Amino acid sequence: MGHEGREGNGRGAAEPLDGPRSSERLLILTLERYGVWLRSTVVCLCGALGVVSADVADIPLAMSLLVPALLACGVRLYSLRRPRPFPLALLWTLDAAVVVLTGLSQPVLGGDGADVMVEAIVGISVIAFQYEWATRPVAGAALAGLGAVVFVLGDVLSSPGHSPELIPLVRMFVQVALSRAAYLMVRARARAADRSAAARAAARREAEVAATRRATEREYLATLHDTASATLLMVSQGDGRDWSWLPPRARQDLEALSAVPGFETGSVDLAALLGCVPEGEGQARVRLKTHVDGPLAIPSGPGLAIFNGVREAVTNVARHAGVREAELRAWPEGDGAVVELTDAGRGFDPESVPARRRGISGSIIGRMHAVGGSASVTSHPGTGTRVRWRWHDRTRASQAGDGAHVTGVPRPPRAQAQHTAAVRFIRGHLLYGAQLAVLLISLVWQFTVSLRRLTVHQDVYRPAWAQTAAFVCLAAVAVAGGAYLLRGRQIPPRVRGWSLGSVLAVSAVCAFTIPPEQSTGPADWAFGVVGWHALFLLADLRVRVFAAFLGAHTGLNATAVFLSGAPTAAESATMGIATIGACGFQLSVGVLVTHLLHGTAPAAGTAAAREEELRTRERILEDMQRGHKERYRALTMTTVPLLVGLGHGVLSPHDEEVRLRCGVEAARMRRLFAESDAVSDPLLNELRACVEVAEHQGVTVSLAVRGQQGEVPVEVRRELIDPVAVVLGRTRSTARVTVVWTPRAVRVSVISEDCTDSHDTAEAAQARGRATAANVTVARTTRGGSVWVEAGWRRPAASGVDLT
Numbered sequence: 001m002g003h004e005g006r007e008g009n010g011r012g013a014a015e016p017l018d019g020p021r022s023s024e025r026l027l028i029l030t031l032e033r034y035g036v037w038l039r040s041t042v043v044c045l046c047g048a049l050g051v052v053s054a055d056v057a058d059i060p061l062a063m064s065l066l067v068p069a070l071l072a073c074g075v076r077l078y079s080l081r082r083p084r085p086f087p088l089a090l091l092w093t094l095d096a097a098v099v100v101l102t103g104l105s106q107p108v109l110g111g112d113g114a115d116v117m118v119e120a121i122v123g124i125s126v127i128a129f130q131y132e133w134a135t136r137p138v139a140g141a142a143l144a145g146l147g148a149v150v151f152v153l154g155d156v157l158s159s160p161g162h163s164p165e166l167i168p169l170v171r172m173f174v175q176v177a178l179s180r181a182a183y184l185m186v187r188a189r190a191r192a193a194d195r196s197a198a199a200r201a202a203a204r205r206e207a208e209v210a211a212t213r214r215a216t217e218r219e220y221l222a223t224l225h226d227t228a229s230a231t232l233l234m235v236s237q238g239d240g241r242d243w244s245w246l247p248p249r250a251r252q253d254l255e256a257l258s259a260v261p262g263f264e265t266g267s268v269d270l271a272a273l274l275g276c277v278p279e280g281e282g283q284a285r286v287r288l289k290t291h292v293d294g295p296l297a298i299p300s301g302p303g304l305a306i307f308n309g310v311r312e313a314v315t316n317v318a319r320h321a322g323v324r325e326a327e328l329r330a331w332p333e334g335d336g337a338v339v340e341l342t343d344a345g346r347g348f349d350p351e352s353v354p355a356r357r358r359g360i361s362g363s364i365i366g367r368m369h370a371v372g373g374s375a376s377v378t379s380h381p382g383t384g385t386r387v388r389w390r391w392h393d394r395t396r397a398s399q400a401g402d403g404a405h406v407t408g409v410p411r412p413p414r415a416q417a418q419h420t421a422a423v424r425f426i427r428g429h430l431l432y433g434a435q436l437a438v439l440l441i442s443l444v445w446q447f448t449v450s451l452r453r454l455t456v457h458q459d460v461y462r463p464a465w466a467q468t469a470a471f472v473c474l475a476a477v478a479v480a481g482g483a484y485l486l487r488g489r490q491i492p493p494r495v496r497g498w499s500l501g502s503v504l505a506v507s508a509v510c511a512f513t514i515p516p517e518q519s520t521g522p523a524d525w526a527f528g529v530v531g532w533h534a535l536f537l538l539a540d541l542r543v544r545v546f547a548a549f550l551g552a553h554t555g556l557n558a559t560a561v562f563l564s565g566a567p568t569a570a571e572s573a574t575m576g577i578a579t580i581g582a583c584g585f586q587l588s589v590g591v592l593v594t595h596l597l598h599g600t601a602p603a604a605g606t607a608a609a610r611e612e613e614l615r616t617r618e619r620i621l622e623d624m625q626r627g628h629k630e631r632y633r634a635l636t637m638t639t640v641p642l643l644v645g646l647g648h649g650v651l652s653p654h655d656e657e658v659r660l661r662c663g664v665e666a667a668r669m670r671r672l673f674a675e676s677d678a679v680s681d682p683l684l685n686e687l688r689a690c691v692e693v694a695e696h697q698g699v700t701v702s703l704a705v706r707g708q709q710g711e712v713p714v715e716v717r718r719e720l721i722d723p724v725a726v727v728l729g730r731t732r733s734t735a736r737v738t739v740v741w742t743p744r745a746v747r748v749s750v751i752s753e754d755c756t757d758s759h760d761t762a763e764a765a766q767a768r769g770r771a772t773a774a775n776v777t778v779a780r781t782t783r784g785g786s787v788w789v790e791a792g793w794r795r796p797a798a799s800g801v802d803l804t
Contacts, residue, residue, distance in 0.1 A: 022194065022603075022604040022605075022607035022608040022611060023190040023191075023193045023194045023197075023426050023429070023430070023600075023601075023604040023608070024187060024190040024191050024194055025607075026600045026603055026604045026607065027186065027187060027190045027430070027596070027600060027604075028134055028135060028187075030592070030595060030596060030599075030600050031131040031132075031134055031183065031592075032080070032131060032132050032134065033080055034128075034131055034588070034592050034595075035128035035129065035130075035131035035132035036073075036076050036077055036080060036128070036132055037077070038124060038127075038128050038585070038588050039073065039076075039098070039124060039125050039128040039129075039132075040070075040073035040074070040076065040077055041584075041588075042120065042121055042124040042125075042580060042581070042584070042585075043066075043069055043070060043073055043098060043102070043121055043125075044070060044073075045580050045584075046117050046120045046121050046577050046580055046581070047066040047069070047070065047102075047117070047121070049117065049573045049576050049577050049580075051063065051066065061108050062105050062108050065101045065102075065104055065105040065108065066101065066102070066105060068097065068101055069097065069098045069101040069102055072094040072095070072097045072098050072101075073098060075094055076091065076094055076095065076132075079091060092133075092139055092143070095125075095129060095132070095143055096143060096146055098125060099121075099122050099125050099126070099143070099146060099147040099150050100146070100150050102118055102121045102122060102125075102150070103118060103122060103147075103150030103151055103153060103154040104150075104154060104157075105117075105118065105154075106118040106154030106155065106157070106158050107154060107157035107158035115155070115158075116574050116577045116578055116581075117577050118151060118154055119151065119168050119172075119581070120577050120578070120580060120581035122147045122148075122150065122151045122172065123171075123172050123175055123581060124581065124585060125143075125147055126143065126144040126147040126148070126172060126175065126176050126179075127175050127176065127179045127585075129143040129144055129147075130144070130176060130179040130180045130183060131179070131183060134183055134187075137180070140180075141176075144172075144173075144176045147172070148169055148172055148173065151168070151169065151172065152169060167452075171449055174444070174445070174448060174449065178440065178441050178444055178445070181437070181440060182437035182438075182440065182441060183437075185433050185436050185437045185440070186430065186433035186434055186437055186596075187433075188433065189429040189430060189432055189433030189436075190426075190429065190430060190433065192429055193425060193426045193428075193429035193430070193604075194608075196425070196429075197422060197425060197426065197608055200422075201608070201612040201615075204612075204616075205612065205615060205616045205619060208616055208620070209616070209619050209620055209623050212620050212623070213623055215370045217676070218366050218367075218370055218676070219367065219370060221672070221673055221676065222308070222312075222363045222366060222367050223256050223257070223308070224257070224669060224672075224673075225312075225363055225669075225673060226256075226308060226311065226312050226315070226363050227252070227253035227256045227257065228253045228257060228639050228643060228665075228669065229666055229669040229670070229673075230315065231246070231249055231250060231253055231643070231646075232639070232642065232662040232663075232665050232666045232669070233662070233663075233666040233693065233696065235646065235653045235658070235659055235662040236659050236660070236662040236663030236666055236693075236697055236729070237659075237696065237697055238653050238654070238659050243652075243653045243654070246646055246653055247646065247647050247648070247649060248647075250643045250644075250646040250647035251643075251647040251648075253643050253647075254640065254643050254644065254647060257639075257640070257643075268297070268298065268299075268300045268303040268304070269294065269295045269296060269297055269303075270292075270294070270295075270296035270297075270298050270303050270306060270307075270330060270337055270339070271292045271293075271294025271295050271296045271330065272294070272295070273303055273304075273306075273307045274290065274292055274306075274307065274310065274328060274330055274339065275290065275292070276307075277307065277310050277311055277314060277328065278311060278314070279314065285318070285324065286314050286317050286318050286323075286324055286325065286326055287324060287325050287326075288314065288326055288327070288328050289325070289326070289327045289328065290327075290328045290329075291327070291328070291329045291330075292328075292329070292330040292331075293330065293331040293332060294330070296330060296332055296337045298336065298337055298391060298393075299371075301371045302368075302371040302372070302373055302391045305367040305368055305370065305371045305373065306337075306339050306368070306373075306389045306391065308363065308367060309363060309364040309367050309368065309375060309387075309389055310328065310339065310341055310387075310389070312363040312364060313341050313364060313387045314326065314341070316360075317341075317343050317345065317385075320345070320346075320348070321343045321345025321346060321347075321384075321385065322345045322346045323343055323344060323345040323346075325343070325344075326341055326342065326343040327341070327342050327343070328340075328341050329341075329342075333390070333392070334392060335392055335393040336373075336390065336391045336392035336393055337390075337391055338388065338389070338390050339388070339389040339390075340386060340387070340388045340389075341386070341387045341388075342384065342385070342386045342387075343384050343385055344384040345384055345385060346381065346382065347379045347380050347381050347382055347383045347384050347385055348379050348381060348385070349379070349380070349381060350377050350378075350379055360377055364377065364387060364389075365377075368389055368390075368391070371391070372391070373389065373390060373391035373392075374389075374390050374391075375387065375388065375389045375390070376388050419605055419606070419609055422605040422608060422609065423601050423602050423604075423605035426601045426604050426605055426608075427597050427598075427601035430596045430597060430600065430601055431539060431540055431593075431597055432485075432488075434539050434593045434596065434597075435485055435536060435539050435540075436485065438532055438535050438536040438539060438589070438593075439478065439481070439482050439485060439536050441532050442478050442529065442532040442533050442536055443475075443478055443482075445528070445529050445532060446471075446474060446475060446478070446529050447475075449525075449528075449529075450471070450525040450526070450528075450529045451471070451525075453522060453523060453524070453525035454467060454468070454471055454525045456523075457518075457522070457523035457525075460514065460515060460518055460523045461513055461514055461523075462513055462514075462515070463513065466509050466513045467509070467510060467513055467514075467525075467526075469509075470505075470506040470509045470510050470526060471525070471526075473502050473505070473506055474502075474503065474506050474526070474529070474530070474533055476502075477499045477502050477503055477533055477537075478533055478536070480495065480499065481495075481496075481499060481536060481537060490540075491537065496537050496538075499533075499537050500534065500537055500538070500549070503530055503533050503534050503537070503549075504549070504552060504553065504556075506526060506530060507526060507530045507552075507553045507556050507557070508556050510524065510525070510526035510527070510530075511526075511556045511557045511559075511560040512556075512560050514560075516560060516561045516563075516564040516565070516567075517571075519557055519560065519561050519575065520557065520574075520575050520578035520579065520582070521578075527557060527578070527582060528582040530553055531549075531550055531553065531582065531583055531586035531587075532586060534546060534549045534550070534553070535586060535589060535590055535593070538590075539590075539593050540597070542594060542598075543587075543590045543591050543593070543594040546587070546590040547587060547590070550583050550586065550587055550590075553583070554579060554583055561575070638664075638665050638668070639665050639669075642658075642661060642662060642665060645658075646658075656756070657756075660729060660730045660756060661729075663693065663694075663697055663729035663730070664725060664726050664729030664730060665729075666693050666729070667689075667690040667693040667694065667725040667728055667729045668690075668722065668725050670689040670690060670692065670693050671686045671687075671689050671690050671718075671721055671722075671725060673689065674686040674688075674689040675714060675717075680709075681709045682712070682714070682717060683709070683712050683717050683720065683721070683739070683746070683748075684705060684709070684739060686717060686721055687703070687721055687724065687737065687739065687748065688703070690721060690724060690725040690728055690729075691703060691728065691737065693728070693729070694728040694729065694731060694735065697732075698732070699728065699731050699732065699733065699734065699735060700733065700734045700735070701728065701734070701735050701736070701737060702734075702735075702736045702737070703737045703738075703739075704736070704737070704738045704739070705738075705739045705741075706738070706739070706740045706741065707739075707740055707741025707742060708741055709741055710741060710746065712746060712793065716775075716776060716793050719776040719791065719793075720746070720748045720776055720791045720792075720793055721748065721791075722791075723750075723778050723780075723789045723791045724737060724748055724749075724750045724789065724791065726789075727750045727752050727755050727787055727789050728750060728752070730752075730755050730756045731752040731753075731754060731755050731756075732754055732756070733753055733754045734752075734753045734754075735750055735751065735752045735753070735755075736750065736751045737749070737750045738750075744794060744795050745792060745793065745794040745795065746792070746793055747790055747791070747792040747793075748790070748791050748792075749788065749789065749790035749791070750788070750789050750790075751786065751787070751788045752786065752787045752788075753785065753786055754785050754786075755785075755786075755787040775793065775796075776791050776792065776793045777791070777792050777793075778790070778791045778792075779791075779792075
């Protein structure tokens with residue numbers, strides 16, 4: 001999480017993952033800080049100008065009221081820096097004290113300057129309260145009501161016998177309603193951005209989880225190939241050799257299968273790992289000449305991938321090279337490492353190795369691809385073999401496809417382009433919400449407050465038609481810009497240029513066609529609304545552009561005033577207060593919009609990325625643990641009992657029945673390995689993997705295929721082949737396998753001349769049980785020493801699978 005989520009006024013406990021998301025949470029926090037700073041600034045500036053415009057005799061009493069209000073603002077500013085330093089009730093009381101003390105200063109100061117000051121401070125305060133207490137609207141509304149009461153009370157006390165002015169009060173309530181509406185509009189866009197971003201992130205998360213699942217599955221298959229599969233295959237081919245190496249290896253295989261792949265953390269010394277590569281035992285031992293330039297510190301994932309790959313390569317040397325010596329070298333290369341294993345054996349053609357063989361493709365090359373590295377095998381018949389592993393740290397950031405690495409706790413990739421797109425997306429939603437809010441303020445203010453002023457003071461303007469034309473022009477600018485916005489389009493640069501020129505012309509016309517003494521006063525309908533129209537047009541630009549426009553707007557009005565004579569100090573203070581209350585507030589909103597677009601949006605994107613990474617990592621961890629449990633559970637009925645028995649001496653490799661069971665399990669594993677092959681006929685490919693295991697055991701197998709192949713679900717393929725694998729694993733001489741395709745069914749059968757299996761063996765019972773669950777029928781006939789087994793599957797009518 002990018003920060004501690006804060007509820008209400010920002011002082012609650014950390015937000016849960018199912019609460020407000022990053023954009024909305026940061027928006028609330030930003031608006032709270034904005035409200036406190038805006039109110040405090042206005043109180044300071046307008047209070048100072050009010051004191052300047054007061055009589056000398058009234059200044060001490062005015063200071064006694066305004067200084068506590070300033071101190072209350074200071075406490076509120078201090079509360080922003082710490083998580084909940086004060087109770088919420090105290091903070092609400094401090095906010096209430098500001099408007100109460102300010103309102104009581106109105107009868108003390110007296111005059112028009114005091115009225116303008118109090119209206120500016122209370123008006124800005126009740127607006128700011130809607131942002132400071134955004135998540136507690138009742139508290140904000142109560143403060144707004146209190147401000148209205150204090151304003152009326154101060155007016156009554158300052159002018160005894162006169163009825164209070166209702167127009168400023170109505171104007172204040174309009175401002176409060178617009179503030180709340182603007183907040184709700186911007187928050188709605190922030191929520192929409194969060195929802196859309198969450199939906200996109202969920203899709204990415206599923207893709208990353210699936211990629212990690214595939215990478216973990218590859219690692220699991222590679223580990224299974226290097227450990228249990230190799231051990232059981234050697235036992236099934238036993239010929240009375242020395243089996244002293246078998247118990248410790250079987251126990252090591254069990255440890256490897258029970259470990260959850262991908263949970264290695266930290267870094268390792270590759271040089272130390274390579275010094276522990278097993279060389280084998282007895283006649284299968286390979287003497288390694290090791291030359292390592294160490295230490296070689298790399299992350300544990302790539303380090304273990306290289307170690308396991310080297311171990312498998314050494315095993316291949318013992319099995320296939322025809323030599324008992326190899327050279328292992330390792331050296332640093334840039335920010336990574338290179339490892340090379342060479343032998344002077346008989347060599348082979350790597351292109352001729354079937355895809356079903358996993359020693360190279362899975363245990364060596366596949367492992368390195370999964371951690372963002374690479375591995376290559378160079379060999380030719382009669383020239384030996386060289387296997388090279390290369391890993392560089394920079395490759396982790398540029399993995400492609402399924403290369404979601406599983407080093408340590410899985411960390412999903414976060415490309416800079418993806419983060420930039422997320423920030424742009426959030427920024428677009430916040431900009432749209434801000435423009436909608438400013439457009440609403442512009443239109444409502446113009447057609448309520450400004451329209452009333454225009455109609456009431458027609459006799460003041462010189463000439464009146466110019467003011468009316470300016471009003472119509474300003475409304476046309478809002479309508480034209482709003483038409484683009486509501487259609488989801490950006491305002492074209494040419495339209496924006498003409499619109500800004502029109503707004504500035506309205507400012508000039510209104511400034512020079514109103515009496516100077518009425519400037520910024522009740523008759524000046526344009527002074528407080530022109531800035532909103534400009535902000536609507538310039539919201540997507542930096543605030544300095546809007547500040548330049550406000551400067552030009554204020555300069556035009558000041559020029560019109562000074563051309564008729566210099567105002568008095570009291571008049572200047574009154575105009576200054578009005579300028580702060582109107583243009584200063586608009587400028588602060590422009591600063592807020594800029595901060596939302598260029599500060600909050602990137603922060604929200606970063607916070608969302610952190611939250612999504614946390615969710616993704618948790619999801620990957622859960623998926624990996626669940627997948628590991630499911631895979632290990634699948635082995636507990638067959639492979640694990642064999643390894644436990646061999647590891648603890650309960651089962652003997654000299655026992656013919658044990659060797660047959662090992663052969664069956666080795667065939668099942670080879671079929672499992674073949675599931676991930678990208679071939680046109682998966683059923684035949686997986687069946688051939690079982691046939692190859694039988695052929696390694698000296699069995700002569702003939703394979704016949706009739707009919708046109710079709711698509712068969714993977715779970716059905718497993719149950720079709722498993723009975724055949726059981727028979728082939730228990731055959732010692734010859735067998736014949738047949739695959740028959742028909743338009744609506746497929747049958748796989750095997751005939752063994754000397755299968756030692758019996759109808760009641762555990763393997764056959766397990767095969768029948770699994771087949772029933774997959775709607776595969778299994779028929780079995782025994783005649784003398786021959787065994788015939790056929791597994792068939794008929795396409796369901798509603799499955800949509802066509803075998804033709």
